[in-house]
Amino acid sequence: MENANHLLNTIDHLVSTINGDWKDTLNRVCALLQKEVPHYDWVGFYFADFEQKTLHLKAFAGIPTDHTEIPFGKGICGQVAESNANFVVPDVQAQDNYIACSIDVKSEIVVPLFKAGVNIGQIDVDSNRINPFGPEDERFLEAVNDKVKNIIPENYIS
Ligand code: SME
Numbered sequence: 001m002e003n004a005n006h007l008l009n010t011i012d013h014l015v016s017t018i019n020g021d022w023k024d025t026l027n028r029v030c031a032l033l034q035k036e037v038p039h040y041d042w043v044g045f046y047f048a049d050f051e052q053k054t055l056h057l058k059a060f061a062g063i064p065t066d067h068t069e070i071p072f073g074k075g076i077c078g079q080v081a082e083s084n085a086n087f088v089v090p091d092v093q094a095q096d097n098y099i100a101c102s103i104d105v106k107s108e109i110v111v112p113l114f115k116a117g118v119n120i121g122q123i124d125v126d127s128n129r130i131n132p133f134g135p136e137d138e139r140f141l142e143a144v145n146d147k148v149k150n151i152i153p154e155n156y157i158s
Pocket of ligand 1: 042067070074075078098099101108126
């Protein structure tokens, strides 16, 4: 991904000039990634409600999804809420525990977002291509999460 450093610098700028709701800034980050990375067709951030054991969509770019709330353990996102590990899905049709958001989606990557060592949420990227995600995407999305974690407030669920 040849524009990764440029994108990370732009995200640095977005999070350091936050002016208003943190979710607006996250929406801008999603829009930037969806526009500038050709194989990122849908980009969203889910955050964990540890009492309800559910994930909640707080920002996204791409086609709106019905799956704005996902129980821990369900789908790729729900599995990452419990595993605390990156999950790369080269072909979503090969997954049993998968929640389809659009028939166009062929692959997915979910990377947990750690704040103070706690997996509080995740970035979720869908692609309409088969098998586009590699270690470069994992390192890139880990870096994105590391930058945005600073603007997530304590009461991010309310
Ligand atoms: N496919 C995800 C659900 C979220 S959508 O991709 C927007 C999953 O299986 O958890």
